Amino acid sequence: AQVRAFRGSESKSRNQIASNPQQAKYLLSVERQQKVKEALYLFLLQKREENELSQAFTAYNTRIITPPMGPVGPTSPVRRNILLIAFVAGLAIPAGILFTMESLNTKVRVRKDIENITAPFLGELPMSGKVRKKGIRARLLSMIGIKPKAGDVERYEILVKEGSRNIVNEAFRVIRSNLEFIIGKNTDHKVIMLTSMNPGSGKTFITSNLAASFAIKGKKVCIVDLDLRKTTISKYVGSPRAGVSGYLNGEIADWHKILMPVGKTHNLSMLPGGSIPPNPSELLYSPNMSRLIDELRKEFDLLFIDCPPTDMVADTSIITPMADLTIFVMRSGVLDRRLVPTIQGFYTDKKFNNMTILLNGIPSKVNGYGYGYGYGYGYGYGYGYGHGKEDA
Template identity: 50%
Template sequence: METNPVTQQTEETTEEISIRDILISCASHWRWYVATVVVALAVAVLYIKKTQPVYKRDASIMVLERNDKPTVLNQLLNDYVDFGFFADNTNVNNVIAAIKSPDVMSEVVDLLGLDVSYTTRGTFYDKTLYGKTLPVKVVFRDIPKDETASLHIRLEKNGGIKMSEFVKNGKPQNSYDLTCHVGQTVNTPLGRLTIERQPHYPSAVADNDEIDVRKSDNASATGRFLGGLSVEIGDKKSTILDLSYNDVSGKRAEDILSAVIDIYNKVWMKNRNEVSAGATKFLDERLAIIERELDNVDNDISRYKSKNLLPDVEKAYSLSMERADKNSAILLDLNTKLSVAGYIRDYITNRANTNQLLPANMGLDDGKTDGLIDKYNALQLERNSLMVNGGKNNPLVKDIDKALNQLRRSVISSINNMIVSLSTRIGHIQNDEQKTNTDISTNPTQAKELLAVERQQKVKEALYLFLLQKREENQLSQSFTADNTQIVKSPTGSNVPLKPKKGMIMLIALVIGLALPTGVIYLMETTNNKVRGRKDIEDNLTAPFVGEIPLVEEERKGLSALKPAQEKAYGIVVEHGNHNLINEAFRIVRTNIEFLTPQGNGASVQMLTSYNSGSGKTFLAMNIATSLAIKDKRVLVIDGDLRTAGLSRYIGNPKLGLSNYLGRHTDDIDSIICHYETCPGLDIMPSGVVPPNPAELLASDRWPRLLAEMKKRYDYIFVDCPPIDAVADTSIISHYAERTLFVVRAGKLERAMLADLEKLYRSGRLNNLSVILNGTRNAGTPYAYRYGYSYGYGTNPKSNSLIDYFRR
């Protein structure tokens, strides 16, 4: 297969040319960009105007650990830290969860009165009033926290206040208006209301004299304000937390952050003190019991020694005694733990302590048991808090009671397992001790009995001292409890709104304004399967290219320039001495035809045809003939389309014409030739009456005789033919035409048909086929693509600089 070098070269640069085509097409539709950019920017400005500014405030706090306490307190507490109460390794993630809890925000809402909002109606949005902009405050004395209400108030300069538009729980109340004064409590459809004067009254009244007051229920307000709070870890290697809050009022955002920090510290201290108080109560009870038991043991020892006159145990069998001492020490430690475990189990199983906190960190050295106790105490604190607000019938309290019962059973089970383990170890040590006692059997029985009693005394003394030390430690913990956090950065922020970001919005609008027409143009270009211009002809055809004729459009001025271009219907556009774009285009076509037409062999018969109707064959035939006639050439244009007679309309569709001569109704050739009055040297042979058999008439011997006679009279003969393959007429005429001018209409012929046209050219079916491109758009504008007709003919070359850059 023969390869088209032009097409092959085009395929290698398809991507570059496609981008260039799109850029040029975008430039030619500059009016679209103007319209979309203006609309997009207008919408962006309207959006900015209608969006209430949002401000951001930031704060930083440091979660204190054990080493973060003051230096003086460090020295005092370091001696007690190993006992467990001051092991304060705070989990930062737990602190974040506590700060962002609804309970903390609910208290903030109550503290700052955030459930009541104040707005004044503005041009584009309702402005929120707070701080310096809020002149008065409305106190709803009879509206519960779980109900909503709203009203409209108008502030008069004389201190009077007019109230209207009362709404309660979404239902409008009585429509009459009420009047009162600042500081007065008045009965309204919403119950008693008090209008309290704010510090900036009356200076804030001038701009905010009409206020809409809305009271939300506490749960809704808590959820709304909790959504603006953000808490994040500033650095993974530190315990510093970054708090931020976004709000339409910068002052309100600062107050919310400060209140959140203060309330969290208060809640933390309250919970810590409750745990310490529960531990103190338990220690006091156990110390009283141990003290009584220790007194009983001391009395038993005293009576036993008095009764048996027991002397001191001799230091016999030193090795056995050392072993016995070692076993005694182990038994002492195990018995101490066993007693503590027993005390804790008795405390838990006592019904009187059902809803009490369990003693924590009692030195059991069992991580599982200590963890269960800590979990139980935390859940018990949460239950106590819910009991204050909801009572026993609160479903959450019942669920927590079930969880507490399950945890209590788990703690008892864990302690029982510990007691069994300790008892087993004590049994082993006692067996070993019994063997040791056998070695010292020579000692008096009284000495052994006394030793057992003294061992009990030591156990009681050790347990008593341990509990006494824990009580003192707990007292110190309560006395020196400090806040869990320290403020590193107070709530501050910029007065520049976080939202809306005007520059970003305008940039996005500009991008959308540019991208939208670009996308449409790209879609149009990618889906357009029609011939677009000369480039498509050059890339797909090797046939000679005679020239291209631009599309003639109506002249547009002012706002009409933004509307889509409309094609203007023209007849003869070629004029002598006219150097506009269309005339120059036809002069180029004329020159190329003269160059392709051999001289000295009589007139050249050239037919014009196309693949589809509406390609402009008749228009081209008349104007090409006119351009030749202007050069004093004798030109004849024959209307060879006997079916539609399109060319005959130029001279009024005379009844006598080619069909009459071919049909033998006349033999006078001069009678069927019409002289075009406005152009000397141009003659037209109309088609005449539409015959029933055009193909048969053209196939008769009169057609070649007619052409032979016309060649003697004229320099050029143009035959306007029907579309090829539509009827047989064109094929018949082509046998007698020395050259075929094939018209391709831009925007009408599919590019896929160019391959068929190339085959038609290579087959030689049409003599000396040449191509004329008709109807190319923008050929004479600054956005023309690869044409060059505008050079020197009334256009400004400098205005084409950008487009010319893309054409190169």
């Protein structure tokens, strides 16, 4: 029994000896991990101590030499600088806009812009006064397409009056004198036609007032409305339905029946256009047209013909051979300077008989017209040829 006990003890001892390498390996691994963690802990502990020591023994080498000074209030924004910048910007921005607008403006404005035209220069008309008066009610009704009442309709008035010395009357006297000088002693120059390059040039206004200026001087004058597509000048006598169109198509046998006095101006008559025909160009080709002009030549000292703008319709070209002298109206601020060579071509090629140039709509403070009479003839727009402007 003792032998078995010893053998069992021996076997147990052998088993323990056999397991010692694994235990040693495990213990060695634990020992290594312990040494690594211990070394890391000691390193961190050392750095913490060094950091605490460096904070404890660092000497501050900064000091205040001059105490802070200055106003207690804010240093920005500065009111004076803001006002100065706003003032400069208020001058620079409008100046820049005006400079750009002037640089891009291609319209004829003063006589200098048409100095390349060699045709005789008849004169200039300033912008002054109101030609037509129209009530506010009529304006509002026309905007919504309602026909105004009789009291609201536009009134066409002649500004040239006998004895008047305002700026418009003086300007027309100058033009009348220049026109008389051009006509001279040639009594055959009786028929004067007025035309322009584009609508809105003021032909109708100039025709009526220039004719009135000659009538005041004692000339027997007749205005013939041959702008049969618009008949604007006929509004000075109420736009009657009987007119030149009726005489040309044979409905009216005697033109004396349609001859009407213009306002209170003595020696001034008008042949209104009448109803707007569907074929104005064909009517102007009628033999009655040349017969009418010939008979008017015998009865009147001067004939003023209001024509449509040139090159827009053929009417002006048909009327041209019947006229002795042509006044080509150019409107300041309306006519493009790029059309000036074309107008010069009209004169060079003798498209119009004895062509002269009249510049209309000069601002009152240009070329000595600064008399303080105000601005604006009151010309309307919307000529009826698709250009959206009325020739008045």
